[in-house]
Amino acid sequence: MDEVNGKETIKIGNDVFVPYITEDRIQKRIKEIADQLNSDYLGRIPVFIGVLNGSFLFLSDLIKNINLECEIDFFKLSSYGDEKISSGKVTLLKELNCDVNGRDLIIVEDIVDSGLSIKFIEQLIETHTPASMRVVSLLVKPKSLKYDVKIDYIGFNIPSEFVIGYGLDYAQKYRNLRSIYILDEGESF
Numbered sequence: 001m002d003e004v005n006g007k008e009t010i011k012i013g014n015d016v017f018v019p020y021i022t023e024d025r026i027q028k029r030i031k032e033i034a035d036q037l038n039s040d041y042l043g044r045i046p047v048f049i050g051v052l053n054g055s056f057l058f059l060s061d062l063i064k065n066i067n068l069e070c071e072i073d074f075f076k077l078s079s080y081g082d083e084k085i086s087s088g089k090v091t092l093l094k095e096l097n098c099d100v101n102g103r104d105l106i107i108v109e110d111i112v113d114s115g116l117s118i119k120f121i122e123q124l125i126e127t128h129t130p131a132s133m134r135v136v137s138l139l140v141k142p143k144s145l146k147y148d149v150k151i152d153y154i155g156f157n158i159p160s161e162f163v164i165g166y167g168l169d170y171a172q173k174y175r176n177l178r179s180i181y182i183l184d185e186g187e188s189f
């Protein structure tokens with residue numbers, strides 16, 4: 001694979017991705033969200049639940065800024081396959097390992113697009129009795145939302161374009177980019 005980190009544009013087939021949210025802006029916003037969580041959950045021991053694979057970088061940077069006692073667990077979902085457009089189906093590839101009953105849950109997502117994945121998680125959690133559940137997502141595409149979901153902490157609202165980097169993939173690649181790149185419709189050929 002060509003080198004990707006630090007590149008001005010990334011070409012994938014006929015698609016051109018351009019820099020959109022820099023590493024610095026991502027890290028600054030994560031600190032702000034973590035500060036909010038540190039104050040909102042003061043005196044509690046929340047369980048951060050990352051949604052794999054996309055949230056792994058966000059969760060790790062977020063958690064490094066959390067100064068509460070906390071636990072971490074993961075769901076693994078699959079919905080996109082190798083395409084830029086959702087298959088519209090979500091499957092559960094990995095269940096939680098912890099007992100969520102009576103716990104304060106913080107679901108950590110990389111991006112909320114249609115809201116289907118969050119809806120699916122809400123339904124899974126509904127079969128248990130946590131003390132509370134909130135959702136934090138680094139990115140939200142408000143105009144793409146098709147399900148009635150509440151995202152309690154949002155990093156950035158973005159347009160309904162495909163983005164890659166910082167955990168977000170295109171056909172499983174480009175998750176290792178330190179910043180976020182967006183599909184440049186104008187430059188597509």
Ligand code: IMP
Nearest residue numbers: 054112113114115116117162163168169
């Ligand atoms: P939703 O279920 O439609 O809300 O989509 C959520 C999931 O789709 C996210 O957790 C991502 O894994 C994936 N996804 C949605 N939009 C993008 C994107 O622009 N780039 C990469 N992955 C995306």
Ligand code: MG
Nearest residue numbers: 051054055110
């Ligand atoms: Mg995801």
